Amino acid sequence: MSSLVTSNTTLSSLTDEQQLILNNVREFVQTEVKPRAPQIDKTAQFPHDLFKRCAELGLTGLAIDEEYGGLGQGVLMEQLVMEEIAKECPVLALILDAHLLSYRLINHFGSKEQKKRFIPPTASGAQITAMASTEATGSTNFAEQQPMGKRDGDGIILNGTKLFTTNSDVAGFYIVQGMVDGEFVNVIVEKGTPGLETGAIDHKLGMAGSSTGTVRFKNLRVPKENILAEHSDVQDASFALCFLNISSISIGLAEGVLEKTKTYLLNRTRNHKPLAGFQVVAHHLAKMQTQIELAKSILERAAKLYDEGRPDVVLTFMTKAFACEMAVDVANLCIQLHGAAGYMEETGIARYLRDAKCNTIGEISTDIHYDYIALRMGLPIDTSFPLFG
Numbered sequence: 001m002s003s004l005v006t007s008n009t010t011l012s013s014l015t016d017e018q019q020l021i022l023n024n025v026r027e028f029v030q031t032e033v034k035p036r037a038p039q040i041d042k043t044a045q046f047p048h049d050l051f052k053r054c055a056e057l058g059l060t061g062l063a064i065d066e067e068y069g070g071l072g073q074g075v076l077m078e079q080l081v082m083e084e085i086a087k088e089c090p091v092l093a094l095i096l097d098a099h100l101l102s103y104r105l106i107n108h109f110g111s112k113e114q115k116k117r118f119i120p121p122t123a124s125g126a127q128i129t130a131m132a133s134t135e136a137t138g139s140t141n142f143a144e145q146q147p148m149g150k151r152d153g154d155g156i157i158l159n160g161t162k163l164f165t166t167n168s169d170v171a172g173f174y175i176v177q178g179m180v181d182g183e184f185v186n187v188i189v190e191k192g193t194p195g196l197e198t199g200a201i202d203h204k205l206g207m208a209g210s211s212t213g214t215v216r217f218k219n220l221r222v223p224k225e226n227i228l229a230e231h232s233d234v235q236d237a238s239f240a241l242c243f244l245n246i247s248s249i250s251i252g253l254a255e256g257v258l259e260k261t262k263t264y265l266l267n268r269t270r271n272h273k274p275l276a277g278f279q280v281v282a283h284h285l286a287k288m289q290t291q292i293e294l295a296k297s298i299l300e301r302a303a304k305l306y307d308e309g310r311p312d313v314v315l316t317f318m319t320k321a322f323a324c325e326m327a328v329d330v331a332n333l334c335i336q337l338h339g340a341a342g343y344m345e346e347t348g349i350a351r352y353l354r355d356a357k358c359n360t361i362g363e364i365s366t367d368i369h370y371d372y373i374a375l376r377m378g379l380p381i382d383t384s385f386p387l388f389g
């Protein structure tokens, strides 16, 4: 499957430096990540050691500008790296994704001073970061969302709780989003600030090893230096870029589980013939490979448009919706094709489905992405979410 046209087209357009980065990532994934992935899933312990290795390899600052300590690589390169990691350990890619999401928000909403202060520790991986937006009323239910704070002189006093925050109890700082005096604001809350409490949820369906939990504020004062520029325009292209990383995770995940399934079916026999040679089974594999290549093509197109300075937000939304649903379907069918072995955790196939499900929900559910696409098609969609402003 390594000789597929789309994959080769992408790789042949990489510079020598990019090819070297990708080779290093592949080696890292095969020698250090792959052996740890089942254990991370079983123990649900945050992989501090692997995050540190990602930082040493420059992956915590891959697409961050060199002036802020990153490698200054493009969006496409970041997608290829996410995809490689997710083939063996989707949760490590998710942890990186949540970390980079905070960078994108500071890069988008922050002043020069805020970028200088908060982006370098993000790029170097010295601080893990998190983005806290979801509330009990729902992540996109802005009509019923309670104010999370009020202005106090030139600062803001925060009160309230954010739910399901990835990297919740390991972050050095949080980008917190919510309503303050009728405005949608983004603020930076640093670990150790009086009034901040964090906690992690012990059990979830998948993505075990990522810390997902609550971030609570009790009369927490945010100084003016930590308030990012006011913006109601969340549909900005640089913000929508976040959705590409989660798409790459889904694509890598689907590639990883399909490759394992292909190997299994080539070795498992019926009447002394490999199961992969039975036409129904072979067609299942071929169809899944086709779906993956379609997702890779749309992702590559969307990423290249960003790198060329011509971002297409609708295409980004289409990529997220398609890639994340595709990965669930692929992981589900791969369990089926393993028979009972696929149902047993020991074979390491079931975790791909548990992990895949996260991505049709996280970073705004697929339904909302289709809402946006429908709206851009001119359909009379009724919504109050700022993405549709």
Ligand SMILES: Cc1cc2nc3c(=O)[nH]c(=O)nc-3n(C[C@H](O)[C@H](O)[C@H](O)COP(=O)(O)OP(=O)(O)OC[C@H]3O[C@@H](n4cnc5c(N)ncnc54)[C@H](O)[C@@H]3O)c2cc1C
Pocket: 098, 130, 131, 132, 133, 134, 137, 138, 139, 140, 141, 163, 164, 165, 166, 167, 207, 212, 358, 361, 362, 363, 364, 365, 366, 367, 368, 371, 383
């Ligand atoms: C593992 C994990 C990690 C996460 N990490 C973070 C994080 O780091 N930071 C953060 O802020 N959040 C995080 N989230 C939360 C995530 O972003 C939200 O769960 C997600 O956006 C869905 O919001 P909700 O759970 O409030 O669902 P709801 O908004 O209650 O929606 C429930 C269902 O109704 C559908 N629905 C809602 N509104 C509409 C509508 N108008 N039209 C049609 N259908 C609709 C949704 O698609 C969904 O299927 C994480 C979630 C998970 C599972």
